[in-house]
Amino acid sequence: MKLSEIMQRLQLEVRAGGGSLSHEVNGGYASDLLSDVIANAQEGDLWVTLQTHQNIIAVASMKELAGIVLVNAREPEVDTLEKAKEENVPLLVSPLPAFELIGRLHKLGLSGIRA
Amino acid sequence: MRVLYADLHIHTCLSPCAEREMAPSRVVREAKERGLDVIAICDHNSAENVVAVRGAAAKVGLAVIGGMEITSREEAHVLGLFPADSGLVAAQNLVYAHLAGENDPDTFGEQLVMDKQDKVIGQNRRLLIGATDLTLEEVVRTIHEFGGIAIASHVDRPSFSVVSQLGFIPQELGLDGVEVSSWNALPLRGEWPVICSSDAHRPAEIGTEYTCFLIEAPTVSEIRMALTQIDGRRILAEG
Numbered sequence: 001m002k003l004s005e006i007m008q009r010l011q012l013e014v015r016a017g018g019g020s021l022s023h024e025v026n027g028g029y030a031s032d033l034l035s036d037v038i039a040n041a042q043e044g045d046l047w048v049t050l051q052t053h054q055n056i057i058a059v060a061s062m063k064e065l066a067g068i069v070l071v072n073a074r075e076p077e078v079d080t081l082e083k084a085k086e087e088n089v090p091l092l093v094s095p096l097p098a099f100e101l102i103g104r105l106h107k108l109g110l111s112g113i114r115a
Numbered sequence: 116m117r118v119l120y121a122d123l124h125i126h127t128c129l130s131p132c133a134e135r136e137m138a139p140s141r142v143v144r145e146a147k148e149r150g151l152d153v154i155a156i157c158d159h160n161s162a163e164n165v166v167a168v169r170g171a172a173a174k175v176g177l178a179v180i181g182g183m184e185i186t187s188r189e190e191a192h193v194l195g196l197f198p199a200d201s202g203l204v205a206a207q208n209l210v211y212a213h214l215a216g217e218n219d220p221d222t223f224g225e226q227l228v229m230d231k232q233d234k235v236i237g238q239n240r241r242l243l244i245g246a247t248d249l250t251l252e253e254v255v256r257t258i259h260e261f262g263g264i265a266i267a268s269h270v271d272r273p274s275f276s277v278v279s280q281l282g283f284i285p286q287e288l289g290l291d292g293v294e295v296s297s298w299n300a301l302p303l304r305g306e307w308p309v310i311c312s313s314d315a316h317r318p319a320e321i322g323t324e325y326t327c328f329l330i331e332a333p334t335v336s337e338i339r340m341a342l343t344q345i346d347g348r349r350i351l352a353e354g
Contacts, residue, residue: 032280033279033280034280034281034282034283035273035278035279035280035281035282037282038282051189051280051281053189053250053251053281054285055281055282055283055285058282058283059282077250079252
């Protein structure tokens with residue numbers, strides 16, 4: 001499924017990286033510990049987190065994730081927004097809490113486990 | 116120039132997670148018994164026992180640096196070591212303004228403020244175990260603004276470290292150094308000055324890890340020079 005479709009169906013708002021919304025999303029990963037994301041997220045995952053620090057962009061870029069969704073209506077820090085634009089990493093926000101958003105992503109067919 | 120043994124990360128009974136036995140005169144006695152020359156008191160998000168520990172150490176030849184272990188909004192711990200108590204108190208007030216919540220002693224532990232004779236003179240009611248809403252960058256900036264040096268706590272640990280929370284240490288953060296909890300754990304290949312300390316929460320842990328400095332005096336400004344290797348000051352080979 002393309003990121004743009006997920007975005008529309010779950011009413012996610014784009015804060016940066018709008019040029020990369022045609023990325024294919026292969027699955028999902030949720031974690032607020034960046035060391036854990038580095039260790040366990042997979043290429044093409046959509047990453048759900050509440051961390052807004054600029055390091056999230058570097059981690060998403062390094063792991064070639066499909067994008068980042070910030071939950072609970074959290075907004076990225078200024079540095080984070082700049083980095084996301086620079087690196088063209090899709091940075092989306094949702095007013096939903098993580099549990100609810102992840103449930104809806106799962107319903108759309110995204111899985112946290114790869115066959 | 117002198118060789119000084121330093122344990123720059125010690126909690127007192129003010130930290131909810133530390134034992135009640137971490138009272139000012141006990142901390143001082145243990146530090147002396149282990150041969151330390153200088154300690155820093157770094158309770159979670161507060162510095163209200165610094166003066167008492169320094170008072171308890173006044174006549175025994177142990178230098179006490181005032182500090183705090185500040186929790187950023189990402190839940191990363193950063194040590195701030197301050198050369199003057201005025202800066203320490205100002206930093207503490209700013210931390211308080213950004214720290215929400217009230218402590219529940221039954222759940223998290225008591226937060227005892229003591230005098231130099233270990234008499235309880237108050238309880239801190241704030242949720243010191245909590246996180247401030249300051250970003251990591253703001254924490255480091257605050258420490259610097261009030262004249263302190265900023266050292267990322269126990270970066271080798273899997274929780275509450277800059278590395279565990281944020282994956283890696285941002286280059287532009289402006290840290291003065293990083294702390295490891297064991298010299299064997301050294302993971303950082305010389306990108307930052309490294310100190311090692313005990314992060315003691317109970318008396319037996321004081322001085323179990325330490326850093327050996329070649330400096331003129333047990334002060335924050337001398338330690339700052341050692342971290343950047345100025346005028347012959349430096350950190351000696353570990354242990």
